[in-house]
Amino acid sequence: MASSCFPDGAAAACSGERYNFAAGPAMLPSAVLAQIREELPDWQASGLSVLEQPFTGSPFKGLMHQAEQGLRELLGIPPNYRVLFMHGGATCQFGLLPLNLLAPGQSADYLESGYWATKAIAEARRHAPLNIVASGAGHGFRATPPLEQWRLDPQAGYCHITSNETANGLQLQHFPELSVPLVADMSSDFLTRPLPIERFGLIYASAQKNLGVAGLCLLIVRDDLLKAPRAGLPSPFSYALQAEQQSRLCTPPTFALYCAALMLRWTGQQGGLKAMARASLHKSRLLYQHIDASDLYHCRQRPADRSAINACFHLHDERLLPVFLREAELAGLLNLQGHAAVGGVRASLYNAMPLAGVEHLLAFMGDFERRHG
Structure with missing residues (x-):
């Protein structure tokens, strides 16, 4: 995983990377755009x-x-x-x-x-x-x-x-x-x-x-x-x-x-649907493993039923959610707000989301927990 790019406790992006985690309309591949x-x-x-x-x-x-x-x-x-x-x-x-x-x-x-x-x-x-x-x-x-x-x-x-x-x-x-x-x-x-x-x-x-x-x-x-x-x-x-x-x-x-x-x-x-399935599972497993090992984040869904496409999770201290979302946006991690009916955080991992986007999110989440956990 890439090293953290949030030095001195700041949540500003260090490389200009921007990743759209919106549930829809979702991001498109750069080649298609x-x-x-x-x-x-x-x-x-x-x-x-x-x-x-x-x-x-x-x-x-x-x-x-x-x-x-x-x-x-x-x-x-x-x-x-x-x-x-x-x-x-x-x-x-x-x-x-x-x-x-x-x-x-x-x-x-x-x-x-x-x-x-x-x-x-x-x-x-x-x-x-x-x-x-x-x-x-x-x-x-x-x-x-x-x-x-x-x-x-x-x-x-x-x-x-x-x-x-x-x-x-x-x-x-x-x-x-x-x-x-x-x-x-x-x-x-x-x-x-x-x-x-x-x-x-x-x-x-x-x-x-x-x-x-x-x-x-x-x-x-x-x-x-x-x-x-x-x-x-x-x-x-x-x-x-x-x-x-x-x-x-x-x-x-x-x-x-x-x-x-x-x-x-x-x-x-990209290799068709078998390749898409492998990528989805890999991206979502990285994210869920990070959440399950955390003291700040938690996923309410039964593990066997968790979505590989829309990963939903919460912060144990919900007062930190606005801070998390604001700093995430500054870090180039966009549209992570959970659905209005559910709240929390939602990271949509559609086919166009590259592995680098998930790695960038994990680096931010780790840095945020070190500062607020």
């Missing part, structure tokens, strides 16, 4: 910015095809699954899932694993009856309910899970094989590890974590779940109609799609 900067005024020598490209033109259709193929190769997506590039973020899908996947009056199963699962449940309940298979609320969402405690309904239209709870620092380590379609919100840990795609009926993820910038939600949906839209559902929100039109039923979020294509290429160049 450089390519965006270079191509933005004139994309593919067309004389037009990528912001001005018609989505019905051959160049942009080619870009969408490349993005889909890149995703299929990274995840090994079978041919009986469709890839959709939808507007908005994952929150839009909270209500669109029951409207697209359930018959009128049909119920769905939901695992209440944290802040975002609770939000998904509240929205889905506006459109369909739900069964909560298990909940971690009684323990403050400090652990994920194990599969043996789930009370599943074999007649449910689907079972919804949140693979990674960004606010609570929890992550599902394994995905069950169920008799009903498994639906997963994977916004925060999408593309951070290989996935058994065949176990899922539908996966959805906002782009602004590991796939680029805000405004795009990516869906992977099995063919048999593409049903005729309910009466009253606007056509652009129909999975079936968007699949028929190759995500071009209306103007897609073109710039976000362009950024996603760059991110998919970059992910492949």
Whole structure:
């Protein structure tokens, strides 16, 4: 690990390093930012910015095809699954899932694993009856309910899970094989590890974590779940109609799609999802080991359920939190404030976060504890 760069008790950065630990929109790789900067005024020598490209033109259709193929190769997506590039973020899908996947009056199963699962449940309940298979609320969402405690309904239209709870620092380590379609919100840990795609009926993820910038939600949906839209559902929100039109039923979020294509290429160049998983585990283990050995910091989450992507922790003396955050920012460690519903500190370790960023954070944390512990 690099030596401490906070001499004389000061928390000022010594090398100009700056690392963005925001939960989202998240940092982008420097190589991707450089390519965006270079191509933005004139994309593919067309004389037009990528912001001005018609989505019905051959160049942009080619870009969408490349993005889909890149995703299929990274995840090994079978041919009986469709890839959709939808507007908005994952929150839009909270209500669109029951409207697209359930018959009128049909119920769905939901695992209440944290802040975002609770939000998904509240929205889905506006459109369909739900069964909560298990909940971690009684323990403050400090652990994920194990599969043996789930009370599943074999007649449910689907079972919804949140693979990674960004606010609570929890992550599902394994995905069950169920008799009903498994639906997963994977916004925060999408593309951070290989996935058994065949176990899922539908996966959805906002782009602004590991796939680029805000405004795009990516869906992977099995063919048999593409049903005729309910009466009253606007056509652009129909999975079936968007699949028929190759995500071009209306103007897609073109710039976000362009950024996603760059991110998919970059992910492949780094070694793909096995390499991303190794890096995530290494970065998070370094951080959790430091926290567990500390007298100042502590992690409330059960170790087996801790997220490799969003590491959440607290200071034993919460009065020090504003000082910690202020000095961290001066040290070039940005956006470490925990979610408003949880508090504390949150370090988001998405694919673009280099190991050097975690090492810089650990050096700062060690120096801060020496001065305040």
